[in-house]
Amino acid sequence: MSSNDDNEVEHTYIIACDSKHILDNTLRERLVEPLPMGSHLTAIMDACYSGPLLALNHYRCHGFLRQRHQSLSVTVRKKQEISRRHTEGVGNLWVAHTTAFFRRRLGPIVTTTLAVIRLKGRLAKRSKPKKSEEREEEEESLPPTPTVVLVRCNICNHTHDLSNAPDVISLSPCAVDQRTWEDSTRKGKGMTVKLIKILRKNPHIKLGDLNQQLNRCLSKLSFKRLRKAKVSFRCLGELVSPRRKEELEQKFNFLGLFDFWEQTAQFGSLRTLVSFAYLTLISGVFVLSNFVV
Known part of the structure; x- marks a missing residue:
């Protein structure tokens, strides 16, 4: 959870089983x-809003960027263009089919054979969609793919000596505005579970x-x-009145629900991390090595 104090400083805190909260600064002081x-x-924290929970120096420099608008759907203009191409292709194929039909009925046998062969060739060529169209149709059904973003925070741009500091990393499934998923219901x-696998x-x-x-x-x-x-939602919409369905559509914005349900793995660290550092498992304890200062 997040809160603002009198100095307009945003803090993240975790709510314990006794309904009391522990601030991120307190966790850093103790741990x-x-x-x-x-x-x-x-520290592996599978909790809501737990990304910056340890208040580590490097948090926003290990991020990912969502490209769901490019991968979830094709733009309307591209869809209309694809539909127009397919419609034109069907019309041309119908003309070719009727021409071959009259040739087969009225022309000699040799001409009919050649017309059928040419028709098969045209059908094979025009029925194959272009590679770009195939790729767009495949991308329409694929889930959004996160892309690496090379971001450097303000501390990364300055030289600071942390040679005497310990190696600390925090791992969380949720950013400051995301919620976690309960294992009992999911x-x-x-x-x-995914991390263990x-x-x-x-x-x-x-x-x-x-x-x-x-x-x-x-x-x-x-x-x-x-x-x-x-x-x-579609099954529910079939059981209610059209007016009630419109109210439900306004209430449940699926793009907003995706933002509400999505999780982005958050990595925080006391030092600057490198992508080729190894995360080793020793006796049930996660150890991170090869930091770069």
């Missing part, structure tokens, strides 16, 4: 600052690969949840 030099800490389809396949995975694979898994799950919600 990060007492660590000695050479120690390693990886049959274990959360960030923690990825590390079982590759215990010594690179940090950049882990970030990319984890975001892809969460992106696919978000898209599946949105698709199921649309199907449920």
Whole structure:
């Protein structure tokens, strides 16, 4: 959760089981600052709004960018252009078919054979869509794919000595405006389960690969949840009146629901991370090495 104090400084806090909250600065004072030099800490927090929960220096420089508008749907102009091309192709094929038909009925046998062969060739050529059209149709059904964004925060641009600082990294499935998914209602389809599966396949995975694979898994799950919600909404719309259906459409904006349901793996660190750093699993403890200062 987030809150603003009198100085207009935004804080993130976690609500404990006793309904009391713990601020991100308090977590950093208790967990990060007492660590000695050479120690390693990886905090995995599968909670809502938990991206900047440890208040680490480098948080927004390990981000991903969504390109769902380019991958979820083709623009209206492209769709109309594709429809027009297919319509013109069907008209030309009908003319070719009628011409071949009259030739076959009135012309000699040799001419009929040649006309049929030419017709088959035209059908084969014109029935094949272009590669660009095939690609656009495939992209229409694909889930949104996160793309790496090379962002550097203000601290990355300055040289600072953290050679005596410990290696600290935080991993969370939610940004400051996103919510997590309950494993009990989603049959274990959360960030923690996906992280365990990825590390079982590759215990010594690179940090950049882990970030990319984890975001892809969460992106696919978000898209599946949105698709199921649309199907449920259509079934509900068939049972209610048209006026009630319009009210429901205004109330439930599916693009907003996608923003509400989507999760983006968040990586925070005390030092500057590199994509080829390895995340190793030793006795159940996650250890991150190869920092770059």
